[in-house]
């Protein structure tokens with residue numbers, strides 16, 4: 462079995478939603494559930510050793526439309542969110558992450574040593590991520606506090622606008638060049654992430670925002686859960702120019718399992734073969750090299766191929782990659798080592814500033 466460290470999941474969102482309906486997040490994660498994609502038993506079964514777990518304030522108004530006859534669709538951008546209720550929700554999700562840590566259900570990892578130790582102890586290695594920073598004000602005071610609570614990665618925007626920048630809509634086919642990029646507050650956020658050692662994730666940001674971060678940030682460029690636009694032209698996927706910049710920065714792209722981002726027809730259809738996932742990995746490896754490609758499942762945040770099903774089915778992807786000719790050392794890079802390399806760099810643990 463190849464241990465997989467995954468660049469993006471929404472298990473905290475699912476557990477938070479469950480608590481809103483009276484559920485027990487710690488019990489649901491620890492003992493397992495029929496719901497969603499990730500819990501401890503299924504993570505163990507599938508070799509999911511850990512990953513970036515998103516604090517994500519959901520947009521209530523997001524509805525994926527029925528595609529037109531030619532398969533195209535455009536989802537209006539979700540409305541901007543107010544800060545105060547966003548902060549409440551972000552705190553509630555961070556609290557779930559901290560309660561899971563206190564219960565011994567997962568290790569909340571703040572350094573590579575934490576991840577190494579968690580994996581050696583066969584504990585789930587969770588890294589706290591924030592997907593869209595509506596909970597943080599322009600003074601960045603909340604960033605400081607979330608960092609102290611364990612936040613080690615963030616995407617300035619989700620697919621909506623906020624005070625830091627602009628996100629891309631869910632649309633097919635569409636270029637990711639859908640509007641402006643970072644605001645002045647967004648630039649300050651990037652500088653502060655560089656200073657604190659917080660990874661900056663470029664999934665969901667406009668192409669202009671991507672270039673704005675590329676110009677400013679001293680970290681490798683990372684898109685935690687996006688796929689190549691040349692294969693599936695959704696606005697959320699990355700153009701070849703973006704892939705070139707990621708390669709030049711020694712960054713990475715995590716393969717998103719969302720079927721709408723894997724299928725050539727862009728459809729929301731779980732009958733999506735593993736060969737589509739391999740096709741994306743092959744393309745990314747061709748563009749980025751074997752050191753620039755990783756996993757960013759979007760477990761608990763998207764409809765994924767039936768042949769994966771849940772975290773318990775992760776090794777089906779590993780087997781498909783093996784079948785496509787990837788050897789042990791390559792699989793180790795794709796499954797976890799590339800993530801560890803960029804985390805070390807973003808967290809100032811690589812001996813460089």
Ligand SMILES: [Zn+2]
Nearest residue numbers: 592664665686
């Ligand atoms: Zn996402």
